[in-house]
């Protein structure tokens with residue numbers, strides 16, 4: 001009999017984390033013959049009720065950054081332990097086959113204000129140490145990084161370009177990439193550009209997907225930078241990359257060590273992003289004001 005495969009989403013309450021949970025839960029099994037179990041960690045306690053209502057079958061663990069061992073302790077014993085939950089037999093995790101790490105202090109200004117917290121949350125040393133503690137380590141770690149690891153002095157950065165972050169957020173992400181690469185052997189690091197898409201089941205404080213939409217939708221004028229560029233990527237495309245990497249690991253068990261820059265097909269300024277949203281939504285283009293990034297003090301440097 002094929003054993004059940006287990007996926008753990010760390011930071012499952014965030015914007016991407018919720019979409020990843022949705023992506024995995026939409027497929028019956030990772031392959032037709034291989035059923036899988038899904039769990040997530042959450043930082044707020046208890047986790048948002050809307051998320052629990054949407055995914056009642058999922059296991060969840062409260063983890064603050066140092067508590068991964070608690071997952072193993074909770075699941076004392078070896079292999080799978082059958083439990084009765086909502087009238088269904090579920091199999092809970094002993095160790096995960098795939099871990100998707102979406103947990104981060106992801107707001108650059110917040111990182112700039114508290115560099116120690118940024119390093120502590122964004123460099124997943126507890127997670128990596130926990131995964132490494134299994135004698136026969138067989139997890140694939142998919143870790144989310146950012147395009148802000150680059151200085152931003154040219155366009156279309158490639159994976160082998162030098163990293164030179166201009167802010168604490170980027171520095172913490174570079175430190176994370178180095179730590180993971182040096183201490184774990186089976187991994188994929190996805191350096192993502194801005195992620196956009198539908199709102200989450202449980203609202204997230206950052207709410208970046210609708211930020212561009214927010215101000216013009218209320219009829220107010222808003223400023224957007226004409227000289228800061230990103231390659232925005234649709235959230236379901238990021239999820240598709242994560243699912244593809246997971247399926248490949250589960251089907252062929254070939255270890256990997258890969259860094260992928262994950263961006264959408266178009267390089268656009270923040271002003272162009274706003275103009276596209278206004279066009280689609282039917283807002284007046286006069287609500288969008290073009291300004292230079294250098295004219296605003298955001299309390300944090302940002303790669304152009």
Ligand SMILES: NC(=O)c1ccc[n+]([C@@H]2O[C@H](COP(=O)([O-])OP(=O)(O)OC[C@H]3O[C@@H](n4cnc5c(N)ncnc54)[C@H](OP(=O)(O)O)[C@@H]3O)[C@@H](O)[C@H]2O)c1
Nearest residue numbers: 011013014015016043044064103104106144146192194195
């Ligand atoms: N969204 C983007 O446009 C974008 C672009 C490039 C890269 N990324 C990267 O992609 C990943 C996911 O981004 P996201 O937009 O989904 O971020 P997000 O919405 O801010 O979610 C971050 C997650 O991390 C959790 N977290 C925060 N502090 C924690 C702590 N001290 N201990 C444990 N968990 C903690 C959050 O829980 P709480 O909600 O309780 O704080 C939340 O579940 C991050 O690594 C981010 O840097 C995102």
